[in-house]
Amino acid sequence: MAGLTMALELARRDRPCIVVERAPRLEEVGAGLQLSPNALRVLARLGDLNDLKARGTVAETVTLHAARTGRPIASVPVSSADGTPYLSIHRADLQSWLARTAAASSRIDLRLGRDIGVVARDGGDLRVEAISPDGTEILQTTLVIAADGVNSPTAQRLGLEGPAATGALAWRGRVTGGPMPAGGIEAWLGPRRHAVAYPIAGGRETNLVLIEPASGSVDPADLPARFSKWDRRLGAMIAAVGAFTAWPLKAVPGARPWRHLGDRLILIGDAAHAMLPYAAQGAAMAIEDAAVLANHLDRAADLSNALRAYETERRPRIDKVRSRVGFHRFVYHLPFPLSLGRNAVLASRSAASLAGDLAWLYDWRPPKD
Numbered sequence: 038m039a040g041l042t043m044a045l046e047l048a049r050r051d052r053p054c055i056v057v058e059r060a061p062r063l064e065e066v067g068a069g070l071q072l073s074p075n076a077l078r079v080l081a082r083l084g085d086l087n088d089l090k091a092r093g094t095v096a097e098t099v100t101l102h103a104a105r106t107g108r109p110i111a112s113v114p115v116s117s118a119d120g121t122p123y124l125s126i127h128r129a130d131l132q133s134w135l136a137r138t139a140a141a142s143s144r145i146d147l148r149l150g151r152d153i154g155v156v157a158r159d160g161g162d163l164r165v166e167a168i169s170p171d172g173t174e175i176l177q178t179t180l181v182i183a184a185d186g187v188n189s190p191t192a193q194r195l196g197l198e199g200p201a202a203t204g205a206l207a208w209r210g211r212v213t214g215g216p217m218p219a220g221g222i223e224a225w226l227g228p229r230r231h232a233v234a235y236p237i238a239g240g241r242e243t244n245l246v247l248i249e250p251a252s253g254s255v256d257p258a259d260l261p262a263r264f265s266k267w268d269r270r271l272g273a274m275i276a277a278v279g280a281f282t283a284w285p286l287k288a289v290p291g292a293r294p295w296r297h298l299g300d301r302l303i304l305i306g307d308a309a310h311a312m313l314p315y316a317a318q319g320a321a322m323a324i325e326d327a328a329v330l331a332n333h334l335d336r337a338a339d340l341s342n343a344l345r346a347y348e349t350e351r352r353p354r355i356d357k358v359r360s361r362v363g364f365h366r367f368v369y370h371l372p373f374p375l376s377l378g379r380n381a382v383l384a385s386r387s388a389a390s391l392a393g394d395l396a397w398l399y400d401w402r403p404p405k406d
């Protein structure tokens with residue numbers, strides 16, 4: 038997400054770049070993704086948003102349900118006043134949209150099946166190993182933008198503290214043809230657990246995520262029993278999932294430094310700030326990062342100034358999103374009877390005031406050219 042978006046942001050400013058990706062093919066892998074308006078405003082500048090919309094489903098609301106009864110607690114409007122949608126989509130559909138848009142640019146050189154190895158200073162430039170089964174190629178460049186995910190091998194090579202276990206586990210599954218969400222994004226809130234369901238593949242499938250403590254059984258066959266007292270509609274979706282995949286959730290320490298090698302290497306996306314997915318913002322932050330970094334690279338007198346200005350702008354926003362994630366973690370997982378108070382407070386609020394809570398997040402706009 039971060040790497041291809043970064044390449045497209047550079048290309049639209051006529052800057053050439055090489056994207057080195059470890060995967061030999063951009064395959065149809067992964068699960069669903071919610072894309073909020075703040076991320077879609079960036080993507081709308083890079084390619085055909087109608088084409089992306091056609092691959093996903095537009096959501097008007099996120100509806101929160103009580104875990105056991107399934108009773109709706111509150112419906113939070115998520116579409117934006119300027120008409121930018123909130124989409125749910127399969128990750129592979131977003132990736133192929135990004136890759137096809139990148140393939141149309143002569144400024145982007147996409148090299149698949151190569152692993153970034155050692156990155157080192159070489160005079161004023163950087164010397165980068167791109168390792169493939171055919172051998173090691175050496176690339177010379179002025180700047181490395183490391184967008185290599187939560188387990189970033191680059192961060193590891195730099196000796197940075199690794200991502201920490203959060204104590205939570207996500208089970209991801211897809212339902213084809215079976216029971217569907219009632220509309221938009223649906224979430225069920227229970228003690229120490231929550232579940233999220235939304236349409237993907239243009240509404241032909243449902244993406245289901247179950248979050249629970251990582252200390253439980255890792256056998257997916259035990260899942261229906263653990264959620265057996267929850268809403269029957271959710272139970273039917275769980276039963277209809279073909280195969281669940283377990284994802285232990287990790288987070289990058291908030292203090293991880295982003296700029297390295299004398300401001301010639303910068304970490305962006307999950308490599309810089311992976312967080313729990315409880316606000317559905319990891320990919321959105323990666324996409325925002327790319328737009329902001331490209332803007333500073335364009336405007337600043339030199340790389341150091343550009344990277345410093347980028348970090349000054351991004352840190353407060355990332356920290357604010359991280360705080361919101363912590364708030365959701367606390368509120369979503371409240372035990373009974375505290376959950377009754379939460380439900381009463383949420384139910385008493387108007388749709389406009391609930392939407393207002395997240396205006397700072399969803400109304401964000403990429404920097405003007």
Ligand SMILES: Cc1cc2nc3c(=O)[nH]c(=O)nc-3n(C[C@H](O)[C@H](O)[C@H](O)COP(=O)(O)OP(=O)(O)OC[C@H]3O[C@@H](n4cnc5c(N)ncnc54)[C@H](O)[C@@H]3O)c2cc1C
Pocket residue numbers: 038039040057058059060069070071072151152153154184185186187189190191207209246284286305306307308314317318319320321322323
């Ligand atoms: C259960 C769950 C649900 C989520 N839901 C949402 C959601 O609804 N909305 C949202 O915005 N976010 C969501 N996220 C977060 C989102 O998935 C991540 O934040 C996002 O994928 C980060 O993008 P990235 O480009 O930084 O990293 P990644 O998507 O992890 O990409 C890193 C890339 O680097 C490549 N790579 C790694 N090492 C090397 C190397 N040495 N050389 C070359 N290439 C390398 C990898 O192959 C990969 O392609 C969710 C996460 C989870 C776990």
